[in-house]
Amino acid sequence: MTANTPPNRCRIVLIAPPSVEPSKVEAALAGGDVASLILPAEGTDETSFQVFAEKVASAARAAGVAVVVAGDTRVAGRIHADGIHIEGNKAELGEAVERYQERMMVGVGGAKTRDDALELGEERPDYIFFGRFGYDNKPEPHSRNLSLGQWWAEMIEIPCIVMAGSDIASVEAVGATGAEFVALSAAVFGEGVDPREAVARANALLDETAPRFED
Template identity: 30%
Template sequence: MQSCQLYLISPLDVGGAFPDRLREALQAGPVAAFQFRVKNVDLAEAVRLAAPLQAICDEFDVAFIVNDDVGLAQKLGADGVHLGQGDESLKVAREALGKDVQIGITCHDSRHLAMEAGEGGANYVAFGAFFPTTTKETQYRPELDLVRWWSEMMEIPSVAIGGITPENCQPLIDAGADFLAVCGAVWNDPAGPTEAVKKFADVMSAGSAD
């Protein structure tokens, strides 16, 4: 069975002590990527908030992905950008960022959008929300069959997102998701981000050993 990896998404508040919490999370176990997600801040403030987090990701060899904002990704020299269906087009983003930057595309519950993204040169596609989530408002609820179909048909990795916890993630791993995108399950864990990441790592390592 293929291995599944953790893709951390930031809370909207990444100031204050958050860099220390990110370090705790990354020290706890293997994390493939971290998505920097802020809203309603200008470019200068976004750069200021991103700088310490990007440095921590570099230290742990974790891909630093910017949510929604091609200009910010370009300014930071980020490893990638994640685009929703209402954001900049994949074609324009690729022209701006070049061929070496990872571009991920939100595809909700749609085979058509995923195929379109893959044909357009996306580096990964994201499906969700698989479970109820309070991180953001969602209106799509894909079935596990979508992940299974994509895994069997395509080489491009898939990211599963939406309300994923250590307790409910096994079916997504079994279906062939390459990455689990998690936010609240790590940052809101009462035991802290270190323990949360360890819980995910335990499930993933058990799954890859089967």
């Protein structure tokens, strides 16, 4: 694997809300392979969120990491994000796919059941996310997210992201599902955690344990 050749297994997606210091995001990006960075507004006012997003997007671009803005298409446009994330609304997702997908990724989250996921999948998003921003507060991933991720990865071609837990070792359980991506937030940006070391360890664990995808 080289800097220009991503690993052929489950890859890391970082979830960085505005409560995270931009310097921590930059440190995390220096820890090894990261596929993309999702920025949820988390109720922050638009101006503050845009300032935060601009800072971390600059660091992400320098690292060759795609930036996805969750829930605010105006901020996504202003910072020239690589994608937008829609949460659990099929009509809103369909509109976003129609308006934006030619020039940026459009992803979706919020599915709690297989039927939810299939309904959202009908709109052909670029990815589906199993989990909830800010709810990775237990060491292990939520069992429902693991189950949905494994089922989706086996049945559907659209890539999926599965939320890991607050323990970096939880990437192993997500990787084992066959999901294309594992989302990390608290395990990297939590109090007392070294973001760079956390991403490096996550990549090492995935290198050791995650199944390889077919070319």
